[in-house]
Amino acid sequence: MPRHTPPQPAADVPPLSFSFAGAxxxxxxxxxxxxxxxxxxxIGMGRTVFEGLAEHLGGHGRIVRVDLPxxxxxxxxxxxxxxxxxxDLLAAFIRERGYPGEPGGLVLVGHSMGTQVVAEVAARHPGLADFVVLIAPTVDPRARSAGRQLLRLLHDLAVESPRVIAIGAREYLRAGPNxxxxxxxxxxxxxxxxxxxxxxxxxxLRGGQDTVCPPAWCREVVALLPDGFLSEIDAHGHETMIRDAEPAASRIIRFVEGC
Incomplete structure (x- = not known):
């Protein structure tokens, strides 16, 4: 059975902890x-990388940021x-918190590997989400190996800001040996x-300079979606919502309010 624990006092510990099926x-x-x-x-990240995006989305509804297991x-x-x-774990959390069925709807926003998770939530658990946002969707089948992914990421980091690199390094170290x-x-x-x-x-959503998610792959993703839309953010790479979250937030808001 799902288990929910109440808020905890430590500032750097998630105030919500949810367990299901051993995770x-x-x-x-x-x-x-x-x-x-x-x-x-x-992958390698955590909920704190969404600080900027949460700030820009904050006036438009409830913001929920998760740390995956x-x-x-x-x-x-x-x-x-x-x-x-x-x-399945995330879907159980969503049901436990009572997000489905609220008047404004539930918007699932995933970044990179997170897009794979939210896509599976929407596909495996229909009726939970009202909108899905895939920021820099992985994994392009033409680069489905750790070596190719790493090479693409290194090329992407070459155009990223020092802030993005510092945040990424911190989060990857926290992700641990697994x-x-x-x-x-x-x-x-x-x-x-x-x-x-x-x-x-x-x-x-694709950053115009994102080498991890090339244009052809993102167009393929949209073509596979029954109701898909593509938007590119110029002068941004794979970590577009970390470098400068305002453009991504603006497009997300226009998308959900225009549908």
Missing amino acids: TLGADEQGAPPRTFLLVHG GYGEAPEPVRTLTIERTA LRGKMRAMLAHRPEEAYPRITVPTLV
């Missing part, structure tokens, strides 16, 4: 409905979770099989 995620909430934006980070302040699971199992297993789980997942099963409006 635990952490989360924090700010703001108020009617709309809820649930933000899911990428083994990331940020969430405890490491006994076994590395598949993307599908991670999605990062290799998590990478294997990410690469084993086939998001292209989930996209056709997402029935809600879905926005694909």
Whole structure:
């Protein structure tokens, strides 16, 4: 059975802790409905990378940021979770918190590996989300190996700001020694099989300089989505919502308010 623990006093510990099927995620909430934006980070990251995006989205609804199991302040699971199992955990958390059915709707926002998680939530648990946002979706099938992903990421970092590099380095160190297993789980997942099963409006956001998610792959993602839209943010790379979150937030808000 799911287990929910009340808020904890330490400032750097997620005030919400939720356990399901042997794994635990952490989360924090700010703001108020009617709309809820649930933000899911990428590999090696944690909920704190969404600080800027949460700030810009904050006036438009409740913001929920999660630490997936083994990331940020969430405890490491006994076994590395598949993307599908991670999605089931997140879906159980969403149901426990009562987000589905609120008047403004639930917006699932994933970045990088987080896009794989939210895509599986929407595909495996229809009716939970009203909108999906895929920021820098992985994994391009033409680069489905750790070596190719790393090479693309290094090329992307060459154009990123020192702030992005510093935040990324901090979060990757926090991800711990199990990062290799998590990478294997990410690469084993086939998001292209989930996209056709997402029935809600879905926005694909790509940084114009993102080498991890090239234009051809993002166009392919949109083509696979029954109700997909593509938007590019010039002069941004893979970590577009860290470098300068305002453009991404503006496009997300226009998307959900225009649908």
